[in-house]
Amino acid sequence: MSLNRQWLARIGAAVFAVFLLYPFTALFAHIGPWQWTDDIRSPALASVRVSLLLTSLAMVVIVALGTPVALYITRCTTRERLVWQAVLLVPILLPPLALGILLTLAFGPFTSLGTWLEHYGVVMTNSATAFVVTQVYVGMGYYVLGAVAALDAVPVILQKQAALLGLTPAKVFLRVTLPLARLGLAVALTIAWVRAIGEFGAVVVTAYYPSGMPVQLWVNLQSFGLPAVMPLLIVFLAVALPLPWLVHVLAQRHRHA
Amino acid sequence: MLKAHIIKTRREFTVNVTLQLAQGSSLGLFGASGTGKSTVLACLAGIEEPDGGQVDLNGDRFFPPSLPLHRRSVGYLTQEPGLFPHLRVSENICFGIPRNGIHNPEQVRWIETLRDRLKLSPLWNAHASHISGGQARRVALARMLARKPRLVLLDEPFAGLDRDLVRELIDDLIDWSRALGFSMIAVDHQAEVLLRLCPCRVVVLEKGEIVQSGSWSELYNSPATPLLRSLLSPL
Numbered sequence: 323m324s325l326n327r328q329w330l331a332r333i334g335a336a337v338f339a340v341f342l343l344y345p346f347t348a349l350f351a352h353i354g355p356w357q358w359t360d361d362i363r364s365p366a367l368a369s370v371r372v373s374l375l376l377t378s379l380a381m382v383v384i385v386a387l388g389t390p391v392a393l394y395i396t397r398c399t400t401r402e403r404l405v406w407q408a409v410l411l412v413p414i415l416l417p418p419l420a421l422g423i424l425l426t427l428a429f430g431p432f433t434s435l436g437t438w439l440e441h442y443g444v445v446m447t448n449s450a451t452a453f454v455v456t457q458v459y460v461g462m463g464y465y466v467l468g469a470v471a472a473l474d475a476v477p478v479i480l481q482k483q484a485a486l487l488g489l490t491p492a493k494v495f496l497r498v499t500l501p502l503a504r505l506g507l508a509v510a511l512t513i514a515w516v517r518a519i520g521e522f523g524a525v526v527v528t529a530y531y532p533s534g535m536p537v538q539l540w541v542n543l544q545s546f547g548l549p550a551v552m553p554l555l556i557v558f559l560a561v562a563l564p565l566p567w568l569v570h571v572l573a574q575r576h577r578h579a
Numbered sequence: 580m581l582k583a584h585i586i587k588t589r590r591e592f593t594v595n596v597t598l599q600l601a602q603g604s605s606l607g608l609f610g611a612s613g614t615g616k617s618t619v620l621a622c623l624a625g626i627e628e629p630d631g632g633q634v635d636l637n638g639d640r641f642f643p644p645s646l647p648l649h650r651r652s653v654g655y656l657t658q659e660p661g662l663f664p665h666l667r668v669s670e671n672i673c674f675g676i677p678r679n680g681i682h683n684p685e686q687v688r689w690i691e692t693l694r695d696r697l698k699l700s701p702l703w704n705a706h707a708s709h710i711s712g713g714q715a716r717r718v719a720l721a722r723m724l725a726r727k728p729r730l731v732l733l734d735e736p737f738a739g740l741d742r743d744l745v746r747e748l749i750d751d752l753i754d755w756s757r758a759l760g761f762s763m764i765a766v767d768h769q770a771e772v773l774l775r776l777c778p779c780r781v782v783v784l785e786k787g788e789i790v791q792s793g794s795w796s797e798l799y800n801s802p803a804t805p806l807l808r809s810l811l812s813p814l
Contacts, residue, residue: 482626483661485648487675488726497674501665 349556357550362542366554369538374561376450376534377519380457384465384514387458389507392469393495407467414463418523425456425528446528453529460521461514468513472506473499509573512566519562535562581730581762585622586631587615587787594618594787598764602637602729605756605763607777608784609770609798611810615787616766617657620732623764624648624655636730654728654761656736660719662707668718669703675726693721696751713740720748724755731756733765737772749776770795770811783807 358366395406413421429446430436439446446452476499484494500507522536530537535558542550581600586593594615600606608616621627623634625641625648634641641651662671672690673681680686694700697717702710707718716736723731731752737745753776756763767773773781774795782792783803791803802808 477661479626479657479659479661480663482648483655484663484674486624486626486651486653486655487722488649488652488677489675490649491647498663502663 349552353548353552355549356552357546358553362546362550362553365533366538366542366557369533369535369554370557370561372450372453372532373519373534373536376453376532377457377515380454380461380518381511381515383454383458384461385511388462388466389469392466392473393499395466395470396473407470410463410466412463413459414467418460418521419527421459422456422524422527425452425459425524429455448529448531450529450532453525453532453534456524456528457518457521460524461518464517465510465514468510469503469507472503472510475506476502505569505573505576508569512569516562516566581623581634581636581764583619583623583634584632585619585629585634587618587622587627587629589615589618589787592787594622596782596784596787596789598782600762600764602762603756603760605765605777605779607773607781608764608766609773609781609810610768610784611806612768614784616768616784617734618787619784620655620734620764620766623730624653624732625651626655652726652729654723654726654731655734656719656723656732657734658736658738660712660715662715662718662722664706664708666707667703668699668705668707668710671707671718672699672721672725674722689727690725693724697721697748713744716740717748720752724759727759728761731761731763733763733776735767738767745772746775752776768810 391406395403398406416424426447427433428436429439429452431440436446444451446455480502481494481498484498485491489497519534520536521534522540525534526537526540533541535554539551539554539558542554580602581598583599584597586595588594591613592615596615596619598606598619608619610616618627622629623641625645628645629642633643636651636653639651640646663674666674672693676686676690694703697720699714699717699721702714702718707715710718720736733752737748740748749772752763755761763777765773765776767776778795780793781795781798783790783798785804785806791798791807798807799811802811
């Protein structure tokens with residue numbers, strides 16, 4: 323490629339990057355002084371706590387349940403794998419609002435499971451449990467599909483060599499598969515994290531309370547207008563984006579190393 | 580004693596091979612590329628599962644049913660060294676040694692012997708992903724022998740290495756097979772490598788079937804097929 327063409331391509335890419343990052347200029351928009359009064363701050367900080375704590379809990383559940391499933395899928399025949407992948411795509415492709423309504427109905431008092439759960443004191447609407455369960459449904463598909471790709475990238479022969487060297491399957495996973503797949507698994511988890519912590523459509527139906535950051539942003543927007551949204555929006559961006567962004571950058575660097 | 584009857588269907592042909600090997604002895608599997616030699620080794624190691632037959636080593640049933648790989652005590656070395664790239668050379672070599680045995684004086688001496696004979700001292704703390712192909716083969720050999728396997732399977736492990744190194748590695752392997760008493764089956768399509776590694780007995784495969792077996796002199800004096808004659812003839 324000649325120098326001129328290379329520069330032209332670079333400028334084109336830069337214009338594209340500006341287009342992608344343009345929405346962030348809204349942080350400097352003239353919308354009047356930002357509001358951070360007590361009646362806005364307290365629920366906003368509570369929503370930060372709820373989002374961080376319950377999304378972390380949801381991630382623990384996703385990793386604990388999703389990793390063995392991903393490992394199983396990597397060892398399936400191609401035909402069975404297609405079935406599992408189709409199943410995992412369902413919650414991903416479902417419109418979030420529809421997922422929220424389905425979850426409310428499926429775990430609510432209208433089904434045997436919902437009644438049974440309620441009998442044992444597990445409330446599946448407007449509760450921390452409902453919040454976590456919704457986030458698990460929202461993020462699980464992303465994590466498992468990403469984890470399958472990460473585990474697939476570990477050469478099977480290395481795992482078999484480790485077994486021939488006397489390691490049980492569990493030890494092979496811990497000492498070979500997991501270390502070699504860890505970056506890919508981390509990337510899959512961050513995608514699930516970003517997707518879950520930012521979820522609004524499903525969570526607003528299943529868990530309006532306790533309000534996480536997306537729901538609180540919407541409440542602030544409805545009740546006080548844009549100036550009351552901006553401080554929480556900054557906090558939201560600060561807690562939700564840097565870690566996943568860093569993991570992705572590290573993964574890319576590792577891939578090109 | 581290894582007793583193996585392996586049936587494995589390939590796209591072009593079915594591998595159907597019967598082998599017997601006394602403990603401590605060696606056997607060469609010879610033949611052109613794509614005749615099923617590697618399949619036989621992979622089935623013996625358990626890397627691939629046979630479609631039929633039976634495999635026993637010293638009374639332990641390997642197949643059927645398929646014995647888990649970690650219970651086989653088999654060393655398997657291929658052209659691809661298969662080192663664990665996230666570990667150092669030393670960690671690769673000690674990988675298969677149980678934690679409670681790593682400080683055993685006899686075990687330590689054995690690892691030091693491997694390290695010194697295979698000239699691995701300068702590489703000891705290097706990352707496995709940072710060493711050359713030839714060095715990686717030496718590390719893979721040390722890793723395989725560190726656990727003192729009962730059966731060693733070699734699938735063209737020296738292909739692409741320079742002749743001096745191949746000669747050294749073969750001599751080391753022969754010495755260790757005598758010292759440790761392991762059986763050895765090697766696959767190669769270069770007769771001179773196999774002749775040096777397994778001088779007593781050779782089995783020739785064509786399209787998954789044994790077409791000749793016996794001593795190397797029988798093979799050279801009366802090759803059973805035109806393809807074998809051509810494989811044994813000088814370039």
